[in-house]
Amino acid sequence: MNDENIDSGDSPSMAVSPDSDRWQIILNPTSGTEDHVEKVRSYANDRGYAVTETEQAGDAIELGKDAAQKGVSRLAACGGDGTIHQVVEGYDEAGSLSDVTFGVIPAGTGNNFAQNLGIERIERAFELLETGERRQIDVGVADDELFTNSCIAGITAKTSSETDSDLKERFGTLAYVLTGIRQAAEFDPLHVEIDTGTAVSGSTWQGEALCILIGNARRFAGNGGQANAEDGLFEVLIVEEMPTNDLLTEAAIQRWFGTETEHMLRFTSDHLEITNQRDTDVEFSLDGEIRAHQELSLHIRPRELEIVVGPEYSPEPE
Numbered sequence: 001m002n003d004e005n006i007d008s009g010d011s012p013s014m015a016v017s018p019d020s021d022r023w024q025i026i027l028n029p030t031s032g033t034e035d036h037v038e039k040v041r042s043y044a045n046d047r048g049y050a051v052t053e054t055e056q057a058g059d060a061i062e063l064g065k066d067a068a069q070k071g072v073s074r075l076a077a078c079g080g081d082g083t084i085h086q087v088v089e090g091y092d093e094a095g096s097l098s099d100v101t102f103g104v105i106p107a108g109t110g111n112n113f114a115q116n117l118g119i120e121r122i123e124r125a126f127e128l129l130e131t132g133e134r135r136q137i138d139v140g141v142a143d144d145e146l147f148t149n150s151c152i153a154g155i156t157a158k159t160s161s162e163t164d165s166d167l168k169e170r171f172g173t174l175a176y177v178l179t180g181i182r183q184a185a186e187f188d189p190l191h192v193e194i195d196t197g198t199a200v201s202g203s204t205w206q207g208e209a210l211c212i213l214i215g216n217a218r219r220f221a222g223n224g225g226q227a228n229a230e231d232g233l234f235e236v237l238i239v240e241e242m243p244t245n246d247l248l249t250e251a252a253i254q255r256w257f258g259t260e261t262e263h264m265l266r267f268t269s270d271h272l273e274i275t276n277q278r279d280t281d282v283e284f285s286l287d288g289e290i291r292a293h294q295e296l297s298l299h300i301r302p303r304e305l306e307i308v309v310g311p312e313y314s315p316e317p318e
């Protein structure tokens with residue numbers, strides 16, 4: 001890990017500021033188009049913030065832990081959804097989320113979480129670190145792993161992990177649609193049971209699903225459908241198996257226009273148990289990080305994460 005202000009000792013670690021109000025930034029130099037590093041270092045330098053770069057995949061978890069152990073109280077993640085995911089996860093593993101204010105500097109490919117917080121650009125993110133409103137948002141937990149934005153299984157998880165980053169950069173969301181359409185025809189549906197426990201009465205869903213989207217702060221569709229990140233609930237969308245032609249039409253309608261359709265089941269819950277009824281693992285995308293589980297238990301830690309938001313952020317999006 002490349003630290004501009006490394007402590008003496010064998011293992012590289014995050015610099016500790018003598019001023020606990022100073023922001024510490026964990027920077028992924030490989031996220032997005034990889035052209036943000038100089039800009040971020042320069043903005044940080046102007047403001048006296050410390051920057052630590054990751055050197056390999058997974059480093060942001062270690063740096064998040066390191067920050068917690070050092071008692072860092074203002075910690076920003078610079079990268080995409082995966083970097084934010086790892087920093088929050090690492091901090092929580094080694095410390096308490098209640099001790100820290102988090103910031104997000106968007107430098108990823110999709111930047112879904114940053115967008116949901118109303119933070120669109122690097123420059124703006126730096127302004128907001130000083131002046132932005134702080135909100136307490138929910139954090140999702142999938143088995144033992146935290147997620148801030150979403151947990152997805154099925155076609156969309158495959159799509160987001162397999163969409164070529166060049167394509168993502170050139171065509172944005174259209175790239176996901178193109179990749180999704182390519183995959184839809186050959187996708188073997190998930191045979192799952194989804195149980196919401198006691199939180200919602202009588203709620204077990206069993207069947208063949210093309211995708212399961214569990215949103216904490218995720219925008220499910222272009223025009224609305226964003227989950228409320230402060231209500232202590234997941235917003236769940238199950239897209240049932242259907243003929244490919246219907247799928248393409250319905251997925252497009254749902255995802256891009258936000259309209260309900262026949263094969264889409266939508267509800268909220270603070271707890272979910274997902275079981276694959278086949279003897280295999282299912283791939284889940286936790287904020288874009290891919291994990292395999294045959295069973296997954298999800299719950300919410302309500303309003304545990306203090307985070308800086310932009311003026312466009314709405315706790316109750318339309």
Ligand SMILES: Nc1ncnc2c1ncn2[C@@H]1O[C@H](COP(=O)(O)OP(=O)(O)OP(=O)(O)O)[C@@H](O)[C@H]1O
Nearest residue numbers: 031032055056057058080081082083108109110111
């Ligand atoms: N120095 C590094 N070298 C290689 N991989 C890294 C490094 N630092 C972080 N990573 C990995 O990069 C992956 C992707 O990061 P991230 O999600 O932040 O960016 P992105 O995929 O471009 O953006 P988004 O998820 O918003 O589309 C993470 O899984 C992380 O482990």
